[in-house]
Amino acid sequence: MASGSEGPKxxxxxxxPLGRCDNKVLQYSGGAGAGGSFLPGNFSAANWASSDARVSxxxxxxxxxxxxxxxxxxxxxxxxxxxxxxIAPSLxxxxxxxxxxxxxxxxxxxxxGTGNALATAASPAPVAYMxxxx
Numbered sequence: 001m002a003s004g005s006e007g008p009k010x011x012x013x014x015x016x017p018l019g020r021c022d023n024k025v026l027q028y029s030g031g032a033g034a035g036g037s038f039l040p041g042n043f044s045a046a047n048w049a050s051s052d053a054r055v056s057x058x059x060x061x062x063x064x065x066x067x068x069x070x071x072x073x074x075x076x077x078x079x080x081x082x083x084x085x086x087i088a089p090s091l092x093x094x095x096x097x098x099x100x101x102x103x104x105x106x107x108x109x110x111x112x113g114t115g116n117a118l119a120t121a122a123s124p125a126p127v128a129y130m131x132x133x134x
Contacts, residue, residue: 015067015084015110019126021058025049025108026081028074041074043081046108054088054106064089067127070107081109 027046031039049055057065067084074081086106113124 012069012071013129013131014069014087015082015125015127016061016130017058017063017065017067017126018061018128020060021067021110021125021127022049022055024110024123024125025055025058025084025086026110028081028109040076043076043109046106048106049108052106054086057088058086066130067110069129074109078114080112080114082112083107083109 023045025046026043028041028043030041033039054065057063058067066087068087070083070085072083074083084107086108110125110127111123112127
């Protein structure tokens with residue numbers, strides 16, 4: 001019987017919008033530097049969030065869009081951000097990852113509410129986590 005890292009892998013889940021999330025998708029720009037000099041990265045509004053019509057699918061409960069958990073977390077100043085991918089309804093039925101000219105898929109970060117949210121200028125996305133396969 002396999003155990004540890006050889007055991008069954010858990011599937012990544014989805015974040016379901018419980019309110020308006022189109023203004024909560026952020027892109028992360030990593031820091032730069034050389035020779036021990038390092039500048040921290042920063043978050044800003046995702047460049048595709050204001051121009052892609054499919055972002056409206058995460059404006060409310062039941063609007064049709066989901067945010068797929070991509071398995072990457074960034075913690076910055078007591079704030080927690082999770083990498084997600086927009087999953088929008090397909091014209092052919094079902095849901096699909098959205099491919100764009102600005103990148104392979106509409107990926108971004110959302111801020112999640114944590115116990116430290118009250119001590120920071122946090123603005124978490126109104127989402128609920130849904131585990132597993134759909």
